[in-house]
Amino acid sequence: MIIETGYRLADNSRQLRRLFDERVRCLGLTGPQARLLLSLERNPNENQVFYADRLEIEPITLTRIVDRLEDAGWVERRSDPADRRARILHLTDKSRGIVTRLRGIVEALFEDMLQGIDAAERAAFAHALDRIATNLAAARQTETING
Known part of the structure; x- marks a missing residue:
């Protein structure tokens, strides 16, 4: 029973992530891009290593994601005053609207997930x-x- 519960928990997590990825495509975002934007809102003023760890991706992969979001004007890198080598990530004013839409997608997703509960x-x-x-x-x- 315990092992089965673990499998179900992992499988539900995978399904939730897949559905999230599908739903954010309408905004022109990949799942990892959307998760980064939401993480930046929830955990502001952290460096790239922090966000790579939160998203469970390699730092180089995060760098590529940030490059695309920065090119779109949604994310900004600033120097970390505590570490010259590090960059602190910030949402831009332009990204606030997309983050609001992402939160709406997340809320609807959780309502769908918890339907009947x-x-x-x-x-x-x-x-x-x-x-x-x-x-x-x-x-x-x-x-x-x-x-």
Whole structure:
């Protein structure tokens, strides 16, 4: 049962990402581009290494994504005052509209995902996900210490 739950969790995550990628295409974005824009809004003023880690992609891949978004005028690189070699990423004024549209896509996607699940079940689900995140972070920290 536990292993089956893990498989279902991973499969649902994959399906959610695939559906997200399909839905953002209407905005002329790839899934990774859209995830980066949303991550920039949620976690502003970080360097490229931070965002590459958040998106689970190689830094060179993130650089290519940022190049395209910068060319489109949606992202701006600025020098990191704490590290001359690093660049801090910022959303531009032009990108605010696209980020608002992305949030709408995400909200609709989650409503579709949670259809038929009442408010109490949603709250319990959110609580369970928070607990899982805490447990995974603790396990990862243990691995780092023991690793």
